[in-house]
Amino acid sequence: MYGLKPAPFKTGSKLTRCKEPEMYMPTHRRANGNTESVDNYLKAILYLGGREESRVTIKALAERLSVAPASVTNMLQKLAASPAPLVAYERHHGVVLSQAGKRRALEVVRHHRLIETFLYEVLDYPIEEVHEEAERLEHFISERFEERIAAKLGHPKIDPHGHSIPTIEGEMAARESMLLADVVREGTFVIDSVSDRDAQNLRLIEACGITPGARVRVRKSSARGCDGYSVRVGRSARVFDLSREVARDVRIIRLAK
């Protein structure tokens, strides 16, 4: 014999016969009953609803998820129609998360950020690569995995980008911060967080030494027509000029001084 593991493992999908009527569960359903896709809708609603958890439009969701508006409508109808709905959806009036939906969304965000932290701290990933990997894995790790990496990391409260990691109970600390791109009056700031949206930008940002917690001196600089932001990190002599585009990926907090 070869030594490959000798048996499959009921992966939670499979037939699941319900009495007579031939029923079976489709393939990509996950432990908690959600699919990857559903999780992504929930995350998107959480994000777009913002801190006030306001109603989210179909259009916004479609854009964020890179999906046709009709697909969004479809999905929301299904989610809202379920016996234990994850969203409250009203025709022509957008959608908000239900309690359950918010719980799940925050759980996925927690997974994502714990994984990012883990990849960065334990597996020495370059910062700009953690997001993509986490984006996939967040849907597939077990509670045990979550618990173990959290323990290994000493139950961190923020991820390597500076974002708050929701607690197991589903609480996420909110912080007041502003975009570097919104600076008008020069001053001294602390880096709050950096965006993981664009790996390219992120590498650049990182290369400047701009990491969460760093102290920076910022001034608007309108060199060469296009305006940017000149940033001096810490006490270093070097000053970096960031484009508006890149400056949008950095969140900062003004030091009262």
Add this chain to the structure above:
Amino acid sequence: MYGLKPAPFKTGSKLTRCKEPEMYMPTHRRANGNTESVDNYLKAILYLGGREESRVTIKALAERLSVAPASVTNMLQKLAASPAPLVAYERHHGVVLSQAGKRRALEVVRHHRLIETFLYEVLDYPIEEVHEEAERLEHFISERFEERIAAKLGHPKIDPHGHSIPTIEGEMAARESMLLADVVREGTFVIDSVSDRDAQNLRLIEACGITPGARVRVRKSSARGCDGYSVRVGRSARVFDLSREVARDVRIIRLAK
């Protein structure tokens, strides 16, 4: 703002328009182009084909994958019909892996076993839980993840169950071993590997101190009608009696001595 990551990430699926004809890629396609399901078929064929890579029947596959035979036929036809087929399939005469198919299957096995090792060594999972977690994650980790955990673990050659981990090049060391359940002549053996098929059994086996590399003295014991195997591990005084069922989950190598 909340601080959730500000943008989605093209996850490799999505529209992918091809000129005029409206084409799009379905959802659960993965980086390398395979789906989880395809990977599982490949793994199953690799396992069932054994060391000689002999033809595998539809029935055997159906059983191993807990799927109807018709579904297997369907899938194999698709896999065989692709431009770069992963299997060679002949109507009514079973299936074998192609070069490419074998490569991929071994890659997935490598992922699986590296993940198991990682969970066991780094995250202190109990041995009987690593399989289930690995079974899910093996499909979703990147090459980088694989490389990083392999490095972290010092490029291990066997996993915690004692199974060989294929190399990146797709080589897997074969070992001569026998089932504990096939012992007739008593003697001294080294534990080769334990099966991860049944978590329950595995916990029991582990509790006896039966782990890969351990030296054991085995004797057939027909106590109380049902026959089993009495095992003394190392120099310990305690002797454990294992049922035939459990003994089938342990592979051993007879010590020449």
Add this chain to the structure above:
DNA sequence: GAGAGATATTAGGTTAGCCTACTAATCACT
């Protein structure tokens, strides 16, 4: 070598999730 029993294939149907094209509702502004 013919028929029975085992095994495999075909045909037709399901759900999830996505798509496009078209229609309906709402909003924003005069």
Add this chain to the structure above:
DNA sequence: AGTGATTAGTAGGCTAACCTAATATCTCTC
């Protein structure tokens, strides 16, 4: 309040993976 632009919803289609039921093929024994 009317109207045009924007946004949302409906209808109908597609693929991946499953399913069952019916049918075809193979193999093995007599």
